[in-house]
Amino acid sequence: MNAPAQSTPDITIPADLLPSDGRFGSGPTKVRPDIVRSLADHATDYLGTSPRQLPVQLMVAELRNGLAELLRAPDGYEIILGNGGSTAFWDCATFGLIENRSHHLAFGEFGGKFASGVAAAPHLAEPSVAESEPGTHPPLEAVDGVDAYCYTHNETSTGVMFDPARPDDPDALVLVDATSAAGGLHFDASATDVYYFAPQKALAADGGLWIAMVSPAAVERIERIAASDRWCPPSLDLEIALDNSRKDQTYNTPALATVFLAAKTVGWFNDNGGLSWSAGRSAKSAEILYGWADASDAATPFVQIEEQRSKVVATIDFDDAIDADTLVAVLRANGIVDTNGYRKLGRNQLRIGMFPAIEPADTEALTHCLDYCIAALS
Ligand SMILES: *Cc1c(COP(=O)(O)O)cnc(C)c1O
Numbered sequence: 001m002n003a004p005a006q007s008t009p010d011i012t013i014p015a016d017l018l019p020s021d022g023r024f025g026s027g028p029t030k031v032r033p034d035i036v037r038s039l040a041d042h043a044t045d046y047l048g049t050s051p052r053q054l055p056v057q058l059m060v061a062e063l064r065n066g067l068a069e070l071l072r073a074p075d076g077y078e079i080i081l082g083n084g085g086s087t088a089f090w091d092c093a094t095f096g097l098i099e100n101r102s103h104h105l106a107f108g109e110f111g112g113k114f115a116s117g118v119a120a121a122p123h124l125a126e127p128s129v130a131e132s133e134p135g136t137h138p139p140l141e142a143v144d145g146v147d148a149y150c151y152t153h154n155e156t157s158t159g160v161m162f163d164p165a166r167p168d169d170p171d172a173l174v175l176v177d178a179t180s181a182a183g184g185l186h187f188d189a190s191a192t193d194v195y196y197f198a199p200q201k202a203l204a205a206d207g208g209l210w211i212a213m214v215s216p217a218a219v220e221r222i223e224r225i226a227a228s229d230r231w232c233p234p235s236l237d238l239e240i241a242l243d244n245s246r247k248d249q250t251y252n253t254p255a256l257a258t259v260f261l262a263a264k265t266v267g268w269f270n271d272n273g274g275l276s277w278s279a280g281r282s283a284k285s286a287e288i289l290y291g292w293a294d295a296s297d298a299a300t301p302f303v304q305i306e307e308q309r310s311k312v313v314a315t316i317d318f319d320d321a322i323d324a325d326t327l328v329a330v331l332r333a334n335g336i337v338d339t340n341g342y343r344k345l346g347r348n349q350l351r352i353g354m355f356p357a358i359e360p361a362d363t364e365a366l367t368h369c370l371d372y373c374i375a376a377l378s
Pocket of ligand 1: 027084085086087088110152154155156157177178179180198201207208
C-alpha cells in the first residue's frame, strides 16, 4: 500500500461517453444541483434565521413528515433528530438505548466502530460480536442476556447489505445503522426499533445530522434509561432529543442548509412515488453495474453471495493487469470522482455509489468510461 506515487497516464475519455454528473462517491454523495439552487432561492428568508421560529421549524417538520412517509413508519413510530451524524448517534445509543449488553454484527468498518465504542463504555457489559469474512455478513442469531441487537443495513466500506430482520428475542431492541441505506434500499420497518442514518449518503444532502426512526419500544427504553441514575451528557441524551424533535427542533443549532437539502430531497423521492421509486433507481443502477462487471474480463463483483450484494454501494475487484488506483486517478482526471475502494480493505478495487440521486443513465455512462479506460490501460 506504500507504493510510490505514480503519475497518472494521460487518457482523455471522449466527451460523449461521460456521465452528466461525475460524482459516484460513497459519502458525501452527489447532491442534486436543482436542490442547491432552491436553497439559494431561500438565501434571505430561511438561511441565517432562528431555529426557534416558524420557517425553520416548518422545514424540520417537512423533513420529519417526509421521512415518516418515505420509510413507511409503522403506527406509533417517530422520527427524531440531533447533531453530530451517525457517529454521534452511536454514542447516544451507548448512553441511552443499550441497557446492559448488546450483540453486534460486525462485517465492515462502521459496524465494527460501533461495537468497539460500546466495548469501551464503562457502564455496559462486554458486548457480544459476530464477525465474518470481508465481503459477507454473519447470520443474525439470538444471544442470551442481550437487550439490543446492532447491525448495518448497508456496510458502506465493503458493499455488503443485510436485510433488516428481528432475532428470536422479543424483549430486545433492534438498532439498524442505515446511514448509506435509508431511502436507497427496501426494508420492513417493523423489523427495526431504531433505524438511524445521516443525510449525506442515500439522502443526497449534507452531513452533520443524525436522524432516527424509533419504535414505541425504543421510546419506552429511552425514557426508562433517562429516568435511571445513569449519567448522560445532555448533547447525547436521547430523551432531550425526543422532546425537542416532537417540537420540530433540535437541542442545539443544526446546520440549516443540511435540514433544507434533506427535506427537499426526501420530498423529491416522495413526489415521484416514495421508496419504491427511490430504491428502484438504485436497483436499476446496480443491475447495470454488476451486469457490466459480470460481463467484463477485467472486473468481478467483490461480494459473491448475490443477496448480500449492495444495491447502493458496489465494490468491484479488478484483475491484476489493471491497477485500480491508476484507474481511479484516470477517472478523476476526467471529472469522475471518488471511485476509490475502501483503504483498509486493501484490495485492487473500485467502490461506486449507486444512490437514488444518481441517474441510472449516468451509471450506464460510467460503464462505457470504464471500458474505455481499461482498453487504454491494457
Ligand atoms: C458514513 C457512515 C457512518 C458515519 O456517518 P457520519 O455521519 O460521518 O458519522 C456510519 N455508518 C455507516 C454505515 C456509514 O456509511
